[in-house]
Amino acid sequence: MSTAKGQIEQLLGAILQESTEEDEEVLFHLLNGLRDKQQGIHRRYINAALHMVGKFEPEVSEVRIPITPVIHNTIKVPHGGIIATIADAAMGGLASRSVPEGYNVVTTNMNVSYIATTKNKELIARGRFVHKGRQTLVMECDIEDETGRKLAIATGSFFVIQRRL
Numbered sequence: 001m002s003t004a005k006g007q008i009e010q011l012l013g014a015i016l017q018e019s020t021e022e023d024e025e026v027l028f029h030l031l032n033g034l035r036d037k038q039q040g041i042h043r044r045y046i047n048a049a050l051h052m053v054g055k056f057e058p059e060v061s062e063v064r065i066p067i068t069p070v071i072h073n074t075i076k077v078p079h080g081g082i083i084a085t086i087a088d089a090a091m092g093g094l095a096s097r098s099v100p101e102g103y104n105v106v107t108t109n110m111n112v113s114y115i116a117t118t119k120n121k122e123l124i125a126r127g128r129f130v131h132k133g134r135q136t137l138v139m140e141c142d143i144e145d146e147t148g149r150k151l152a153i154a155t156g157s158f159f160v161i162q163r164r165l
Helices: 003-017 021-038 045-050 080-098
Strands: 053-056 060-066 103-114 122-132 136-145 150-162
Touching: 003 021, 021 045, 045 080, 053 080, 060 080, 080 103, 080 122, 080 136, 080 150, 122 150
Parallel strands: none
Antiparallel strands: 053 060, 060 122, 103 150, 122 136, 136 150
């Protein structure tokens, strides 16, 4: 067994000995995400850790993540940085699918205005285009919970780059 595997087993054992139910819920969530990544369900660790799923159509996108303690801030509601992350995923994912083969996009600017918070079950980010240029794309995004309660609005600018190998 490798040194890292032994250290992981030791750490997991220590964590489980002292764990709360919430600790166990978080660990289960994160390990399931890692398993999904290993099985090819997710390509990126961040998507796997957040259990992020997305639908992308030519003009609109939708990205969803479950609300769990993994994404809570100190007052047990979704962390603002996580809301910004799924907004970026919804807008950037849509933008990247709109550029020619061999190109991709990078976020150059993003603004998030937070409106409300939620203790419900899911965050949903819906992205759309404001402007499609050859080198820059401007996007908008609404972030809601599954009841339709608007939590935030975001705008983002994306720059088209040649894809690196």
